[in-house]
Amino acid sequence: MIDPRTIVINQRLSKINRIVAVSSGKGGVGKSMIATALALSLSKEGCKVGLFDLDFTGPSTHIILGVPSNVQPEEEKGLIPPKVEGLEYMSLVYFVGDHPAPLRGIDVSNALVELLSVTRWGELDFLVIDMPPGIGDAVLDLIRLVERIEFLIVTTPSFLAFEVVKKQLSLLCELKIPIIGVIENMQMDKSNCVQAETEKIGLSYLGKIPYDSKVEVSIGNPTELLETTIGKALAQIKKSKSELRCRIKQ
Numbered sequence: 229m230i231d232p233r234t235i236v237i238n239q240r241l242s243k244i245n246r247i248v249a250v251s252s253g254k255g256g257v258g259k260s261m262i263a264t265a266l267a268l269s270l271s272k273e274g275c276k277v278g279l280f281d282l283d284f285t286g287p288s289t290h291i292i293l294g295v296p297s298n299v300q301p302e303e304e305k306g307l308i309p310p311k312v313e314g315l316e317y318m319s320l321v322y323f324v325g326d327h328p329a330p331l332r333g334i335d336v337s338n339a340l341v342e343l344l345s346v347t348r349w350g351e352l353d354f355l356v357i358d359m360p361p362g363i364g365d366a367v368l369d370l371i372r373l374v375e376r377i378e379f380l381i382v383t384t385p386s387f388l389a390f391e392v393v394k395k396q397l398s399l400l401c402e403l404k405i406p407i408i409g410v411i412e413n414m415q416m417d418k419s420n421c422v423q424a425e426t427e428k429i430g431l432s433y434l435g436k437i438p439y440d441s442k443v444e445v446s447i448g449n450p451t452e453l454l455e456t457t458i459g460k461a462l463a464q465i466k467k468s469k470s471e472l473r474c475r476i477k478q
């Protein structure tokens with residue numbers, strides 16, 4: 229049986245130019261920090277940007293942005309994402325607050341379909357999606373439901389992390405899903421292994437972000453986040469790689 233909500237989803241997303249899922253087969257590699265910083269820096273350049281937290285069981289972007297707890301979406305033929313730091317911002321935390329949301333597979337899919345089908349995004353240049361770790365329900369559902377999805381993959385230099393990420397890359401390639409490229413986060417030495425392996429499989433290596441103790445201190449302060457190595461490296465990546473450049477529609 230076809231869920232009627234799934235038909236609505238691509239109409240709801242039709243005014244968005246690029247839909248970018250920040251994802252990784254591995255947990256704790258910096259997806260949420262990078263997704264938030266990417267959204268903020270594109271917005272600072274003048275792009276219209278949305279940030280969508282799809283990590284239902286471990287939402288983090290509201291903490292990174294410092295979203296006040298009284299901020300709520302407005303209801304008008306759907307839900308209008310509140311503006312936070314210039315971003316159209318949507319997350320399950322509006323509905324569950326500080327309570328845990330222990331969701332099983334089918335409940336994750338349902339929450340995802342529900343949020344995608346009720347959210348009324350405006351005209352956006354970019355919608356950045358912060359994904360949960362792994363290649364489970366959220367990744368498979370996004371691929372199934374969102375026609376124009378593109379993946380931005382985050383890894384760390386760790387052999388352990390990149391071995392898992394490589395499995396995700398091979399799955400996405402097999403399914404012919406567009407991959408913008410790979411970002412290497414929390415770099416501590418000069419090793420070029422991740423770059424070499426990424427290029428060997430024919431994907432774009434976007435750049436490395438050095439480990440920076442100021443990242444932790446910046447949580448809750450978007451201006452400070454853009455001053456860390458994450459903000460600075462993303463600015464550099466956007467300058468040198470056209471895939472993430474902000475092209476403002478005239």
Ligand SMILES: Nc1ncnc2c1ncn2[C@@H]1O[C@H](COP(=O)(O)OP(=O)(O)OP(=O)(O)O)[C@@H](O)[C@H]1O
Nearest residue numbers: 255256257258259260261361414438439440443444
């Ligand atoms: N470049 C960096 N330098 C220093 N610390 C960093 C850097 N990037 C991320 N961190 C820290 O690493 C931790 C994990 O970051 P984050 O929550 O963004 O990862 P994640 O991939 O979203 O995790 P999860 O898989 O749980 O969603 C955080 O404490 C963050 O402050």
Ligand SMILES: [Mg+2]
Nearest residue numbers: 259260283288
């Ligand atoms: Mg995260």
